[in-house]
Amino acid sequence: xxxxxxxxxxxxxxxxxxxxxxxxxxxxxxxxxxxxxxxxxxxxxxxxxxxxxxxxxxxxxxxxxxxxxxxxxxxxxxxxxxxxxxxxxxxxxxxxxxxxxxxxxxxxxxxxxxxxxxxxxxxxxxxxxxxxxxxxxxxxxxxxxxxxxxxxxxxxxxxxxxxxxxxxxxxxxxxxxxxxxxxxxxxxxxxxxxxxxxxxxxxxxxxxxxxxxxxxxxxxxxxxxxxxxxxxxxxxxxxxxxxxxxxxxxxxxxxxxxxxxxxxxxxxxxxxxxxxxxxxxxxxxxxxxxxxxxxxxxxxxxxxxxxxxxxxxxxxxxxxxxxxxxxxxxxxxxxxxxxxxxxxxxxxx
Numbered sequence: 001x002x003x004x005x006x007x008x009x010x011x012x013x014x015x016x017x018x019x020x021x022x023x024x025x026x027x028x029x030x031x032x033x034x035x036x037x038x039x040x041x042x043x044x045x046x047x048x049x050x051x052x053x054x055x056x057x058x059x060x061x062x063x064x065x066x067x068x069x070x071x072x073x074x075x076x077x078x079x080x081x082x083x084x085x086x087x088x089x090x091x092x093x094x095x096x097x098x099x100x101x102x103x104x105x106x107x108x109x110x111x112x113x114x115x116x117x118x119x120x121x122x123x124x125x126x127x128x129x130x131x132x133x134x135x136x137x138x139x140x141x142x143x144x145x146x147x148x149x150x151x152x153x154x155x156x157x158x159x160x161x162x163x164x165x166x167x168x169x170x171x172x173x174x175x176x177x178x179x180x181x182x183x184x185x186x187x188x189x190x191x192x193x194x195x196x197x198x199x200x201x202x203x204x205x206x207x208x209x210x211x212x213x214x215x216x217x218x219x220x221x222x223x224x225x226x227x228x229x230x231x232x233x234x235x236x237x238x239x240x241x242x243x244x245x246x247x248x249x250x251x252x253x254x255x256x257x258x259x260x261x262x263x264x265x266x267x268x269x270x271x272x273x274x275x276x277x278x279x280x281x282x283x284x285x286x287x288x289x290x291x292x293x294x295x296x297x298x299x300x301x302x303x304x305x306x307x308x309x310x311x312x313x314x315x316x317x318x319x320x321x322x323x324x325x326x327x328x329x330x331x332x333x334x335x336x337x338x339x340x341x342x343x344x345x346x347x348x349x
Contacts, residue, residue, distance in 0.1 A: 005073065013073040019050065020081035026303040029082060033162045039132045044085050048113025052087060056095040061104050062111040068092065068195075072202050072257035079206025082310045084163045086116050086129035088199040093119045093192055094137055100188065101179040103146065106135060118149070120169070121196055121318050122189075128317075130154050130167035137192070140173050143181035144188045147171050161313040163306070194271045196318035198260055201253050201271070204278035207311045208246045211285040214304050215239055215292050238288040245284050249277035269331035272324035279321060282311040 005013075023043060032038050047053055055071050057063025075088045090110060094117035098106050109115035118133035123140055130136055131154050136147045153170040180188040216239060256274035259267035286308040290297035297304040315321070 024081040054111030057111040061107040068261040075202035076206040079203030126166040145176035161309040201274040201278040204282040208282040208285040245281040272327040
């Protein structure tokens with residue numbers, strides 16, 4: 001498989017990065033924390049104008065008809081910017097689910113930016129951006145439901161990340177629209193979980209890169225003993241270790257996007273590998289960033305804490321570290337796997 005992105009994909013990513021750099025600043029993020037919704041309808045409309053909300057929506061429903069490989073770089077940029085709006089969940093998780101269920105009217109509304117969709121990771125889990133979204137995709141037992149947010153009772157819960165609005169949801173399953181149940185429902189829940197974990201991994205990758213940038217900038221400006229502290233070997237080692245982890249996390253994330261887009265049989269294993277690698281990189285970036293800031297990274301005034309808290313929140317979203325390690329272990333050490341030196345270059349069955 002070829003992990004090389006096309007020139008068009010790179011150019012699109014760069015244009016989205018420039019847009020987010022201009023529109024989603026640390027100052028604007030802090031300002032939104034004090035608003036009732038914490039979200040910006042005008043920004044959502046601008047994202048739709050760029051074609052981002054409709055990227056995975058079919059052309060027949062007014063979208064661009066692209067796939068997860070096309071969007072993974074943009075999900076990474078959403079992480080780099082700590083974008084509060086539910087773009088990743090709406091595009092990467094909800095859109096494929098709704099297309100499989102044939103919800104053309106909702107898909108058309110997503111493509112035009114009229115609707116956002118919040119997704120519940122597992123039954124009973126808190127739902128991010130439930131109040132901002134017109135629709136919720138919820139789970140109960142082996143079924144997946146589409147619920148209008150107006151028909152649900154939402155209660156805001158505390159989050160370590162003030163930019164991530166989490167809600168408990170009370171709703172009546174008998175009045176909801178069933179997207180799938182039984183075996184089809186279980187399969188759809190598994191698909192949602194993989195898509196959500198992939199989106200979290202891509203965002204964590206972007207967050208890691210942003211925290212490295214902030215730390216490098218700070219250590220280039222902060223002087224001690226007449227020199228920038230970034231010139232000290234111990235500081236260089238901290239940031240170099242993070243850069244290595246981040247670079248090594250890219251391939252698993254991009255491979256996971258490829259596996260999901262092509263419905264490969266080992267997509268779940270690849271997604272879990274991606275989530276683990278990206279989480280480790282982002283967690284290390286946050287820890288090292290705090291260290292090189294001299295613990296100032298903990299403080300409210302320093303921008304690092306915005307991205308650090310988002311990384312901590314996403315690290316536990318869409319599956320814990322233990323859950324994803326168990327999925328990788330099950331795939332690697334399963335009875336159908338041939339292990340040993342003699343099987344290193346053997347063809348996979």
